[in-house]
Amino acid sequence: MTGGTVRLRLPDGAEFEGPIVDLRGVDADVSPAAILAAIRAGCPTRPDRPTVYAPPPTRVHTHVCRLSPEIPLDRRAALAAVGAARGVETTSDADLAAAKRSLRDLSVPTVDDAELRAARRRAAEAGSETERLRERVATLRGRVAARRVDGDDDAVAEAETALSEATRELSEASTEEVAATQRLATLERRADRSRDAREKRLRLEDRIANRRRARRAAHADAVEPDFRDARGRIGSALGGRFGTCGDDAGTPLRDALAVAAVAPIRAPVVVDPDVVSALGGPEATFERLDAPLVIR
Numbered sequence: 001m002t003g004g005t006v007r008l009r010l011p012d013g014a015e016f017e018g019p020i021v022d023l024r025g026v027d028a029d030v031s032p033a034a035i036l037a038a039i040r041a042g043c044p045t046r047p048d049r050p051t052v053y054a055p056p057p058t059r060v061h062t063h064v065c066r067l068s069p070e071i072p073l074d075r076r077a078a079l080a081a082v083g084a085a086r087g088v089e090t091t092s093d094a095d096l097a098a099a100k101r102s103l104r105d106l107s108v109p110t111v112d113d114a115e116l117r118a119a120r121r122r123a124a125e126a127g128s129e130t131e132r133l134r135e136r137v138a139t140l141r142g143r144v145a146a147r148r149v150d151g152d153d154d155a156v157a158e159a160e161t162a163l164s165e166a167t168r169e170l171s172e173a174s175t176e177e178v179a180a181t182q183r184l185a186t187l188e189r190r191a192d193r194s195r196d197a198r199e200k201r202l203r204l205e206d207r208i209a210n211r212r213r214a215r216r217a218a219h220a221d222a223v224e225p226d227f228r229d230a231r232g233r234i235g236s237a238l239g240g241r242f243g244t245c246g247d248d249a250g251t252p253l254r255d256a257l258a259v260a261a262v263a264p265i266r267a268p269v270v271v272d273p274d275v276v277s278a279l280g281g282p283e284a285t286f287e288r289l290d291a292p293l294v295i296r
Helices: 032-041 060-065 075-085 093-104 112-151 153-238 254-262 275-278 282-289
Strands: 006-009 015-018 020-022 049-052 269-271 293-295
Touching: 020 282, 032 049, 032 060, 032 269, 060 075, 060 153, 060 254, 075 153, 075 254, 075 293, 093 153, 112 153, 153 254, 153 282, 254 282, 269 275, 275 293, 282 293
Parallel strands: 020 293, 269 293
Antiparallel strands: 006 015, 006 049
C-alpha cells in the first residue's frame, strides 16, 4: 500500500487530516486548482491560500493529479512515469548512465574567433614580410658581388652595409614568422579540439535522447499489463458512466484512474465528486486508487 495520510488547512483555519479529505460538504471558496497548487508548492503557503502537508508529488502525479471527467492524458507518458517510479530496470539504463557521465566529463576548449582571425592575419603578414626580405637579401648579395667585380671599394662597402642591415631585418622577421606560425598552430589545434568536442557533445546528446526514449518505452511496456488489468476493473466499477462502456473503451478518465491505481502515489490526488460517486464512494475510491485523496 502506498496510500498515506494528508493534512490540509484551509484559509479560514479549518483543518482536515487522513487518507481521505472530503471537502464536498465544506462551504469554502477553495477551488481544485488552488488545492493542486498547494500540493505542488508544499508548505508553508500564504495565509489566504490552502496548505497541504504531504509528501512531494512525483512525475507520475503530474499526469493524474486532478481526476475529473475532463482530464487530458498522454497515456504512454503516464505509463513511462509509472515504470520509472516503480524502479523498472531497462536495457538502456547502463548505456544512458555511461553517456551522461561522458557528457558530464566532456570539456569543450574555448576558442576566441577574433583571436584566431588575428593570428592568421599576423602569420600571413609575417610570412609575406619574410619572403620580401629574403628576396631583398638575395638582390643585395648579387649587388655586393657585382661591386667587387667592378673594384669600387666605396660601392662595395655601401652594398655590404645594406646587405648586413637587410640580413638583420630578415633574421628578425624570420623569428617573428616562427612565433606567429607557432601561435597560429596552437590556436588552430585548440579550434580543432573544440570542434571535435562539440561534435562529440552532439553525438552524446543524441545518444542520451535516444536512450531516454528507449527507456521511456521500456518503462511503459513493463507496466502495460498491470495497467490493462486495472483499466478493466475501473471500467467495471464505472459501469459505463463518463463514456467508459465496453472493455476497449479508453477514455482519458478511465485511463487516468487506471494509471493512478498502478502507480506508487504518495502525494494526494484531487478527485471530482462525481468520479468518487461513480466508483462507489470515498472509501471505495481510496481502495481502488491506493492513494491519499482530496475530494473537491
